[in-house]
Amino acid sequence: MRFFTSVALLSIATAVTASDHELQPFGTAPIPAASLPTSFPPVDTQRSGVIEAIRNTLALYPFAIDGKNFAALSNVFAADAVANYSAPLNVLTPLSTIESVLEASTACVTTQHHFGTQLIDPLSPSVAESITYYTASHFGTGNQTGQVAYAYGQYQDTWNRQHDGSWRIVHRNLVYMGPIIGNQAVFLC
Ligand SMILES: *[C@@H]1O[C@H](CO)[C@@H](O)[C@H](O)[C@H]1NC(C)=O
Numbered sequence: 001m002r003f004f005t006s007v008a009l010l011s012i013a014t015a016v017t018a019s020d021h022e023l024q025p026f027g028t029a030p031i032p033a034a035s036l037p038t039s040f041p042p043v044d045t046q047r048s049g050v051i052e053a054i055r056n057t058l059a060l061y062p063f064a065i066d067g068k069n070f071a072a073l074s075n076v077f078a079a080d081a082v083a084n085y086s087a088p089l090n091v092l093t094p095l096s097t098i099e100s101v102l103e104a105s106t107a108c109v110t111t112q113h114h115f116g117t118q119l120i121d122p123l124s125p126s127v128a129e130s131i132t133y134y135t136a137s138h139f140g141t142g143n144q145t146g147q148v149a150y151a152y153g154q155y156q157d158t159w160n161r162q163h164d165g166s167w168r169i170v171h172r173n174l175v176y177m178g179p180i181i182g183n184q185a186v187f188l189c
């Protein structure tokens with residue numbers, strides 16, 4: 001059910017940015033259930049293929065960080081990627097620096113990075129952008145076991161299609177959407 005809902009929402013997003021679709025904006029009245037199956041533009045499989053490729057590629061980011069397999073970030077970022085992780089990590093480049101700094105900054109914690117609201121927009125055959133809300137939970141270890149620090153933010157990513165057809169992030173802005181909540185002592189050990 002959630003899958004179909006997100007497909008419908010992505011169809012709306014697609015229609016807003018694609019010039020070849022005419023989208024009738026929703027009015028204030030509910031849409032009759034019988035109209036829903038014909039209320040959305042056809043799925044553009046070329047765009048959908050790119051969107052799904054990027055979505056699955058980005059899913060590897062939490063797997064790499066939370067699995068502490070930082071070398072696997074090479075499946076997400078281009079080798080010359082530039083990532084602004086905001087203070088205190090700031091601008092990290094190239095990929096080897098992104099890997100080593102993220103590894104060091106999470107050395108004392110175990111983590112869960114959880115994605116939420118997301119829009120992926122292919123801009124051209126070789127360039128796309130995505131915005132992804134995330135919540136990162138940082139769990140203390142050792143004498144900080146049971147303590148946690150939560151970060152709320154969004155990743156603003158620019159993607160380039162690679163020669164082999166895969167997609168990699170070439171630029172990232174991490175934008176915080178609230179203060180770090182919880183016990184920041186979890187980061188110290
Ligand atoms: C990095 O991101 C922060 C927070 O959004 C911003 O204040 C800063 O200007 C950015 N740095 C660069 C070099 O773009």
Ligand SMILES: *[C@@H]1O[C@H](CO)[C@@H](O)[C@H](O)[C@H]1NC(C)=O
Pocket residue numbers: 142143144189
């Ligand atoms: C917690 O453990 C770290 C090293 O593992 C130690 O440096 C620190 O003093 C300890 N803190 C407390 C409150 O015991």
